Amino acid sequence: MLSASELKTYIANGFNANGQPCEHIEVRGDDGQHFEAVVVSAAFIGKNMVQQHQLVYQALGDKMRSEIHALSMRTFTPEAWQNAGKRI
Amino acid sequence: MDTQAAIKDLVTSNPVVLYMKGSPKFPQCGFSGLAVQILQACGLKDFVAVDVLADPAIRDGIKVYANWPTIPQLYINGEFIGGADIMRSMYEQGELQKLIAEAV
Numbered sequence: 176m177l178s179a180s181e182l183k184t185y186i187a188n189g190f191n192a193n194g195q196p197c198e199h200i201e202v203r204g205d206d207g208q209h210f211e212a213v214v215v216s217a218a219f220i221g222k223n224m225v226q227q228h229q230l231v232y233q234a235l236g237d238k239m240r241s242e243i244h245a246l247s248m249r250t251f252t253p254e255a256w257q258n259a260g261k262r263i
Numbered sequence: 264m265d266t267q268a269a270i271k272d273l274v275t276s277n278p279v280v281l282y283m284k285g286s287p288k289f290p291q292c293g294f295s296g297l298a299v300q301i302l303q304a305c306g307l308k309d310f311v312a313v314d315v316l317a318d319p320a321i322r323d324g325i326k327v328y329a330n331w332p333t334i335p336q337l338y339i340n341g342e343f344i345g346g347a348d349i350m351r352s353m354y355e356q357g358e359l360q361k362l363i364a365e366a367v
Contacts, residue, residue, distance in 0.1 A: 224349045225331075232332050239332045245294065246333070247348055 176207035177242050183212075189234025190216060198253050199261075208244035215256040224250070266324035275341035278366040279310040282325045283335040287312050294347040298335040301350045305363045339366045 179202040190197045195218035204210035212231070219227045227250040232239055239246070251259060264272065274280045279302070285291030287299045302310055315322035315334055326332050329343040337344040339362055344350070353359035 224352065225343065225345050228346070228349065229330060245292075247294075249348065249352070 178207070179204050179210060182210055182243070182246075185238055186212065186214060186231060186234050189236065190218065190230075193218070193230075193234065199256065210243065210246050212246060212248040213251070214248060215251045215253060217253055219250055219252045220254075266320045267328055270321070270324060270328045271341075273311065273313070274338040277311045278340055279307060279363060280313065280338040281310055281335055282313045282315055282321070282338075284314065284316050286314055291316060292334070294333075295335045297347045298337065298350055301347075301354050301359065302337075302363070304354065305360045307363055307367065339363065 182204075183200050183202040186200050186202070187197055195216060197214055197216040197218075199213070199215035201213040202210055203212075214231055216230075218230055222230070228248060231248055231250065235243065235246075281287075281298055281302065283290060283292075283295035283298060285295055290296035290299055299312070313321065313325075315325060322334070325334070325336055329336055331343065331346065333346050335347055335350075337346075337350055344359075344362070345353070350359060353362070
């Protein structure tokens, strides 16, 4: 069963592999299928919401189809995350 | 007509199209249900809803079309707007209501 911490590692590794590490990642969800993620990365600067979510999907690659049933996410640039008070 | 062309034809010839699992009355997934509720909360009475569970070619094809691996997917005037998270975020900021009011 996929855990939230494994999913967090998948996202982190995917962004690292693209050369644009995440500043902060939070993943919640304990049923192995439904997860909520917050991803903060400078890679999102200058991108719209669709493009930001596409980067996360890209980081997850095939796992998005094979292992993850449902992923709800919110993406932030470091600046937006700062403005949000570093919490959701 | 192939699947990609059929999708393009549908989304460009209708102001609002939602690809979802199930129907607006009987959504088969929480995210699809949420997407329908958001559209209704925007005051939209009528929109084209496509049940991807009814057609495997569309279910796979729509993911390719928008380079987006999940359902639901919202299109306004042919443009891919986003999935349920983005719809919710735009609704909370009042942007989705504006887009829809301009489109219909």
